[in-house]
Amino acid sequence: MADNFFTEVKFPVGATELKVLKAGTGKPLLVFHGELGFPGPAKWMTALAEKRTLHIPLHPGYGKTPQANWIMDMRDLGNFYARFIREQKLAPVDVIGFSLGGWLAAEMATANSAQFGKMVLVGAAGLRPPSGEIMDMFTLTARNYLNANVADIHNAGDFSAMFGGEQTPTQYEEWEEARAETARIAWQPYMFTQSMANLLENVVGLPTLLVWGKQDKVVPLSVAELYKKQIAGAKLVTIDKCGHMPEVEQSAEFVKEVSAFLG
Amino acid sequence: MHIMFFTERAYHAVPEDEVFKRRSFFGVPNKFFDAPTGARLLNEYIDEKILCDELGFDGLMLNEHHGTPFCMGAVMDVEAAVLARATKRAKIVLLGNPIPTVANPLRMAEELAMIDMISGGRLVPGWVRGAGSEQLANNANPAYNREYFDEAHDLILAAWTKPGPFRWEGKHFHYRFVNPWVLPLQKPHPPIWIPGLISPETVKWCADHRYPYVALATLLGPTLEMYNMYAKRAADLGYQAGPENFGYLQPVFCADTEEKAEELGKNFLFGGGFSHFARPEWMFPPGYNSKEATRRLAAQAANPNLPGNINGMVDHDPVDDADLQALKKKLYDTYPQWLKESQMITGTPKTIVPKLRHVLEVLRPGIFSFWLDGPSPLKDRRRCVELLGKEVVPALRDIGKELGLEDPFSRKPGSVKISGKAEMVGRPDLLQASA
Secondary structure, three states: OOHHHOEEEEEEEOOEEEEEEEEEOOEEEEEEOOOOOOOOOOHHHHHHOOOEEEEEEOOOOOOOOOOOOOOOOHHHHHHHHHHHHHHOOOOOEEEEEEOHHHHHHHHHHHHOHHHEEEEEEEOOOEOOOOOOOOOOHHHOOHHHHHHOOOOOOOOOOOHHHHHOOOOOHHHHHHHHHHHHHHHHHHOOOOOEOOOHHHHHHHOOOOOEEEEEEOOOOOOOHHHHHHHHHHOOOOEEEEEOOOOOOHHHHOHHHHHHHHHHHHO | OEEEEEOOOOOOOOOHHHHHHHOOOOOOOHHHOOHHHHHHHHHHHHHHHHHHHHHOOOEEEEOOOOOOOOOOOOOHHHHHHHHHHHOOOOEEEEOOEEHHHOOOHHHHHHHHHHHHHHOOOOEEOEEEOOOHHHHHHOOOOHHHHHHHHHHHHHHHHHHHHOOOOEEEEOOOOEEEEEOOOOOOOOOOOOOOEEEEOOOHHHHHHHHHHOOOEEEEOOOHHHHHHHHHHHHHHHHHOOEOOOHHHEEEEEEEEEOOOHHHHHHHHHHOOHHHHHHHOOOHHHHOOOOOOOHHHHHHHHHOOOOOOOHHHHHHHOOOOOOOHHHHHHHHHHHHOOHHHHHHOOOOEEEOHHHHHHHHHHHHHHHOOOEEEEEOOOOOOHHHHHHHHHHHHHHHHHHHHHHHHHHOOOOOOOOOOOOOEOOOOOOOOOOHHHHHHHO
16 A cells, blocks of 8 residues: 555644545545554555545544543544534535444434434444443553454454554554543443433434444444344344454455445 | 651562462452451551551651552541541651542542541641552543542642632532531641652642652652752742652661561562552553653653562563562562662661661651561561661651751741752762762
């Protein structure tokens, strides 16, 4: 992937200058990164960028976009992005969210599902698991948490190319920034909104795809099943030999499923 | 000079290998806690403090940790309340209450006011951010640790000094009716001291509030740097910082013979000691460190604040028993290094006093606390306390007088006005000479 794959664009959202990475061609696809921040370029991005213009905002406080200290929970962050979508006249925009980014998309959908065209939630947090628990990243080092994101660390697709090798000081700093902002938003209750299951009943007319690794150790499959039950018409795709990062661990199958859904 | 006694109230009956296995006291499962043993130890520690009061120590220092055999004082104010009634003379010095982890700071203001009342105005409260692990143990969001600290501090002071009832609508704390009935006996409020482990932010904050900064057994060189950082800040605010603005905590092990003292000293390294307090993921929960501190840490895996830098040396969990024993040996082998860097002082009263004089000459603290810890037999502990109280404390008082080490009670911190540049604190030249 060429270094100039992304163009970095800045948009003011209130007093915050939001940095957005853009790449590709075609209809916009809004991409919400997860709790460890933007992971850097990846194969799945190149593949989706063939037909869609990726808009990847770098969440406030995750290193690149400055922290907005009024953002203290997922509702705040969701409303920040609702303003971004309205001011940039993106609605209705297709959205894909990963883990914490999936929670963000779901939260926004509960407030105003009309701002999205289609929604893809990948290993999304946001709901209290009916069974099992969401793995607590805050009692682990960033590195150990990241490693737990894949089913088989020794055979995890693009994982070693993206995250392999010794942890660098820059990585440490970036992960610590991401962990700190995630704590501000998601410390307690950890990674879910108490009322989410009820609020999801108000999400109507929004085509939704749920993508989950069958061996997801971070957000249990029970969460996927509850999303499916609560969002009218949602479709669930599970991928085998795959943990919490299908886009990295099984990128070909992931791209196939997501492309087919987005059209 | 204000001379205190401190111990962590450790639960040393925990199997040492369980600590080494995890490279951490925090996180050892509480199935290893035996209640009758815990009850006995807690009472022994209280009796020890009462003995210190009788022997003439000026202060009885307590601290607080959660979820760890390293320190059983999870609710320090309970112990302070017992001492408030059971002792007669010494100050009860709390270094400190981890206010960011306290969900209800108004309740803390009330607890402390009651302790001050019952003790007849002998309370010295102090605040800490709490070790990283305390945030996990109390489910206190570490990313807001500094904000909680500032707001809880302001709220407690307001509860003590602002006529009630009033309303408090802060960022993190909200009260519709602040009107504590029992207020501290000391007016306008008890003196506040702040302990620290080489945090520049804390040092500056102390100088801004004219609160004495008590360095917790940190290396002499970096401790002096902190003192002088404080003095520079104080000069900007128009006052000269002196011994009354500074304190120092020092592990000291005293016995009738050098051999016995060495035995006590080595026990201080039980379980890896101070340096095995908690693992990195628990020491540094998300957002607990400032960006500057994170940048410093990014460059070094070790915790720079702890003596011996042991965490950097032991970089993996033991894989088997042989590895565990090797790890243990490596840690105990650091003993001479602790002595060499004056991080621990051992000996008979006769040999201890000159070593302590060196520390006092270099740092010039107005507050000094002995720190006794380790799984030593009760009779050895008691003998140590007795020797310190009867022979070492009087000698230190004389040295304090000779060196002009005013304490916060003999000279109010922040009361010496200056205009212009600060006089530096301590004697780095003596430190270099000894090296």
